[in-house]
Amino acid sequence: MRRVLLWTPLVAFVIVLAVVASGLFRPADRTVRSALIGKSLPDVTLPAIAPGKPGLSNASLRHGGPRLLNIFGSWCIPCAAETPQLLRLKAMGVPIDGIAIRDTAPDLRDFLARYGDPYRAIGDDSQSRVQLALGSAGVPESFVIDGNGTIVLQHVGVIGADDVEAIAAAVRSAR
Amino acid sequence: MTAELGLAALWLAAALAALQVAMAALGLARGQAAPTAAVRPIAIVQGGLAALAMAALIALFLASDMSVRLVVENSHSAKPWLYKFAGAWGNHEGSMLLWVTILGLAGGAVAIFERRLPERTLIATLGAQAVIALGFYAFLLAASNPFARVSPAARDGLGLNPLLQDPGLAFHPPTLYIGYVGISVAFSFAVGALVTRDVGPVFAKAMRPWVLGAWIFLTLGITAGSYWAYYELGWGGWWFWDPVENASLMPWLAATALLHSVTVLATRDGLRAWTVMLAVVAFSMSMIGTFLVRSGILTSVHAFAVDPVRGRFILVLLALYTGGALALFAARIGTVRAGTTFTLVSREGGLVLNNLLLSVILGVVLIGTLYPLVAAEFGVQLSVGPPFFNAAAGPIALALMVAMAVGPLLRWRRDDAAALLDRMIWPIAAAGFTGAGLVALAPPGVMPLLGLSLAAGLAVASVLPVIGRNPWRTPLFTWGMVVAHLGIAVSLAGMACDSAYTAETLIAARVGQPVRVGPFTVRLDGIKPVIGDNWSALEARLSATRDDDTIVLRPQSRFFADPVTTTSESAIATFRDGQLYTVLGRPDGEGRWQLRLWWKPFVTLIWFGGGLIALGGLLSLVGRWRRERRAAVREAWA
Numbered sequence A: 001m002r003r004v005l006l007w008t009p010l011v012a013f014v015i016v017l018a019v020v021a022s023g024l025f026r027p028a029d030r031t032v033r034s035a036l037i038g039k040s041l042p043d044v045t046l047p048a049i050a051p052g053k054p055g056l057s058n059a060s061l062r063h064g065g066p067r068l069l070n071i072f073g074s075w076c077i078p079c080a081a082e083t084p085q086l087l088r089l090k091a092m093g094v095p096i097d098g099i100a101i102r103d104t105a106p107d108l109r110d111f112l113a114r115y116g117d118p119y120r121a122i123g124d125d126s127q128s129r130v131q132l133a134l135g136s137a138g139v140p141e142s143f144v145i146d147g148n149g150t151i152v153l154q155h156v157g158v159i160g161a162d163d164v165e166a167i168a169a170a171v172r173s174a175r
Numbered sequence B: 001m002t003a004e005l006g007l008a009a010l011w012l013a014a015a016l017a018a019l020q021v022a023m024a025a026l027g028l029a030r031g032q033a034a035p036t037a038a039v040r041p042i043a044i045v046q047g048g049l050a051a052l053a054m055a056a057l058i059a060l061f062l063a064s065d066m067s068v069r070l071v072v073e074n075s076h077s078a079k080p081w082l083y084k085f086a087g088a089w090g091n092h093e094g095s096m097l098l099w100v101t102i103l104g105l106a107g108g109a110v111a112i113f114e115r116r117l118p119e120r121t122l123i124a125t126l127g128a129q130a131v132i133a134l135g136f137y138a139f140l141l142a143a144s145n146p147f148a149r150v151s152p153a154a155r156d157g158l159g160l161n162p163l164l165q166d167p168g169l170a171f172h173p174p175t176l177y178i179g180y181v182g183i184s185v186a187f188s189f190a191v192g193a194l195v196t197r198d199v200g201p202v203f204a205k206a207m208r209p210w211v212l213g214a215w216i217f218l219t220l221g222i223t224a225g226s227y228w229a230y231y232e233l234g235w236g237g238w239w240f241w242d243p244v245e246n247a248s249l250m251p252w253l254a255a256t257a258l259l260h261s262v263t264v265l266a267t268r269d270g271l272r273a274w275t276v277m278l279a280v281v282a283f284s285m286s287m288i289g290t291f292l293v294r295s296g297i298l299t300s301v302h303a304f305a306v307d308p309v310r311g312r313f314i315l316v317l318l319a320l321y322t323g324g325a326l327a328l329f330a331a332r333i334g335t336v337r338a339g340t341t342f343t344l345v346s347r348e349g350g351l352v353l354n355n356l357l358l359s360v361i362l363g364v365v366l367i368g369t370l371y372p373l374v375a376a377e378f379g380v381q382l383s384v385g386p387p388f389f390n391a392a393a394g395p396i397a398l399a400l401m402v403a404m405a406v407g408p409l410l411r412w413r414r415d416d417a418a419a420l421l422d423r424m425i426w427p428i429a430a431a432g433f434t435g436a437g438l439v440a441l442a443p444p445g446v447m448p449l450l451g452l453s454l455a456a457g458l459a460v461a462s463v464l465p466v467i468g469r470n471p472w473r474t475p476l477f478t479w480g481m482v483v484a485h486l487g488i489a490v491s492l493a494g495m496a497c498d499s500a501y502t503a504e505t506l507i508a509a510r511v512g513q514p515v516r517v518g519p520f521t522v523r524l525d526g527i528k529p530v531i532g533d534n535w536s537a538l539e540a541r542l543s544a545t546r547d548d549d550t551i552v553l554r555p556q557s558r559f560f561a562d563p564v565t566t567t568s569e570s571a572i573a574t575f576r577d578g579q580l581y582t583v584l585g586r587p588d589g590e591g592r593w594q595l596r597l598w599w600k601p602f603v604t605l606i607w608f609g610g611g612l613i614a615l616g617g618l619l620s621l622v623g624r625w626r627r628e629r630r631a632a633v634r635e636a637w638a
Helices: A008-025 A058-062 A077-091 A105-115 A129-133 A161-173 B002-030 B033-062 B069-074 B081-087 B092-113 B119-143 B167-196 B201-232 B243-268 B272-295 B308-335 B347-377 B386-409 B417-423 B425-441 B446-466 B476-501 B605-637
Strands: A067-072 A096-101 A121-125 A141-145 A151-156 B503-510 B514-517 B520-531 B535-546 B549-553 B556-561 B564-569 B571-575 B578-587 B592-601
Touching (some): A008 B272, A067 A077, A067 A161, A077 A105, A077 A161, B033 B069, B033 B081, B069 B092, B081 B167, B092 B167, B119 B167, B201 B243, B201 B605, B243 B347, B272 B308, B272 B347, B386 B417, B386 B446, B417 B425, B446 B476, B514 B592, B520 B592, B535 B592
Parallel strands (some): A096 A121
Antiparallel strands (some): A067 A141, B535 B549, B571 B578, B578 B592
C-alpha cells in the first residue's frame, strides 16, 4: 500500500501537466463571451455629433433591422486601422451605427475625412455612459444587434480582415 | 566578432554539459576513477564558458551592436547605459542565457567548494545539475539564439518597454534567477542523494546553504518586485495575485518549507522523505513559474501573443525533470532508511505543522493560478483574482503565524503542553492587548484586526528565544531566525495597516483647488511639461500640507516616443508613519486634471519586513558557515 502511495505525487503531476499541455496546444481563444448576448440594449440617448448624421436613440436602435454598432473614437489609433474593414462591411450592405467616445466634433470630422466614413448615424457619448452601460471595456468594440435591439454578437478589439465574413454573416442571420 | 565568440562559448558549454552527464553516469555505473575525477573540472569550465557567453551578450548591448537581432529588438542607442546593460536580460533570450549562466556558475561553485558529501553523491549531484543545464542550452541554441544576426544591420533599435526602464529592472530578474537556480542546486543534491540512497544529515548540511541562499534571493526578489509594482504601475496596490507574481511566490513558499525541514534533517535526522520531496516540489515550482511567465499561456486578453514554441520547450523540460525526479523518488525513497521519530508536541512537530500549512498555502496559490486553464478545458473563461486568494490563503496564513510564534519556543523531540502555554503568556498578552486597544480606538475589519493582533503576538514571541541570553554567546543562526520571524511580524503589520486604514481620493481637480486625503490637504499648484532622456512628460506640482508642514510632490504622466507608450510616474512621499502616494491622470478638457491620492499608514513596513526576513536568512547563512568552519578546524586539530 505504502509503495503505491509513493507514486501519487507523480500521478498528480502528470494530471497537472496534461491540463497545462492541452491549454498550450489548444488554439488560443481570446474572445470574451459576453454576458450581454441575448440581452436587450440598455437605454441609449445620444445626441448627434457629425453634421448631416442623426444621433442614436432607443427608437432608432430598436427598429429598422439588424446592424453593427461600433464603439470608437477619433483619438483611438486602432480605430483608424479598423475603418477599412468597416468600409468593406458597408459595401457588403451591413448598416453601421457608431458611438463616438469622448470625442469632439472637429476631431471627428477630420477623422472621417481622413480614413473614410462607414457610419449611418453617430451618437456622441462624451462621458462614456453608454459605453459603460454596454459593459464595453475599451475601444474599438463592436456589437451586432438584431431588429429589436437585442445583442447577438460582441466583438472586442479591432475588426480584422479575417473577421469581416463572420460579422457580415451574423448580421445576415439576425434578420 | 563578439557575437560569434558568445555563440561559440555557448556551444562549447553545451558540449561540456553533455560530457559532464556522460562522465558522471560512467563514474557511477562502473565506479571507475578516471571519469569520476573528470566531473569536477568539467563543471568548473562549463560555468566559466556560460559566463563568457553572458559577458559577450552584455558587451553587445553596451556597444549597441545593431547587427544583432536581440539588440535591435530590445535596445536603443539613446538609452541610458544602465538600461542598455539591464536590457541584456530584459527579454526572453537574454533572460534564458542569464538563467543558464547562473546555473553553470552554481555548478562550478559546488564542484569547487563542496567537500562534505561522499564522492559518489557529489558526482551524481553534478550529473543532475548538468542534465538541467543541458536542457536549457538546447533550448537556447535550438529555439532562442541570443546571438542571431540581422542583415543588413538596423540603423537603430526598437527600444525597451518603458515600464521596464527602471533601476529596479537591472536587479529584479537576476535576483529571482539566482533564487531559482539556488533551488535547482538543492534539487540536484536531492537527486544525487536519491541515486546513491544517501539521504541523511550530511546531505542536509550540504544542501542547506544553497536553500538558504536561494531563499534569501527569492525573498529580496519578491520584496523588490512588489515595491516595483507598487510605485511603477500607479494603482497603489502592492500585490495583485497576478500569475507572474504567483510564479515567484510559489517557489518561495516551497523553499520556506524546505528551509525548515532541512534543519530537522540536519540536526535531528528526521523528515528524510519529506525533505527530498520538498526539494523536488520547490524546483518544480520554479520551473512552472518560468513556464507560466515565458509561455504566455496565462496572459490577459490585452497582452500580445507569445511564441508557443518556447512554451512547449519549457513544458517538455518541466515534464522530463519533475517527472523524472518524482519517478526516482517513488522508486527509491522506499529503500531509504527511516530517520528518527519524535512526539507531536515538540520542535519537530511545530516544524511539521509549519510545513503542512505552507504546503496548503502553496496548493491554494497553485490551484488559483492554474484554475483558469482547467476551466478553459470545459469551455469556461474566467480569471481568479484577489477575492479567492485573500479568502482562501489569508486564514491559513494567519494560522501559520500562530504556528510560527509557538514553534521556536518548543523543545526538540518532546515537550509539555502546559509548560508551553506558560512560555506563551507574553505573546498572548501582547496580542490580546493590541486587539482590545484597536477595537477601542479605531476598529478595523476582522482580518486586519486579527492580522495586527497576531503581528504583535508574533513580534513578542519572536524575540523570546534570545531574551535572557547573553547576546554574544547566542549563535548567529538563532539571531537569524529571530530577525526573520520578526520581519514576518513587521511585514504582516504593514499589510494589515494598509488594508484597514488606507484613505483614497479620486478627483478631477482644478489648479489651486485643495483636496483632502487622510490627514493631508493636497493642492494642485500647476502643470508643466518636462523633457527626459527619451521621453517627454506632463508634470504636476502638488503641495501636501499636514499640521503646518508642507512638502511638494511631482507626479508625471510620461510619453515615450519609441515605442509609443504612456506611463504614469507616481510621486510618493515617505513619512515615519506612512506614505502619501499621488498619481496624475488625464485632463478632462475643461481645465480639470484627474488626480488619485492615497494616504497609506505604515505601508512601508511591508517591504521593511521583507528586508528583515532576508537579513535573517543572511545571518543564518553566515552563522552556519562559521560554525561549520570552526568544527572543521577542530577536526583538523584532533
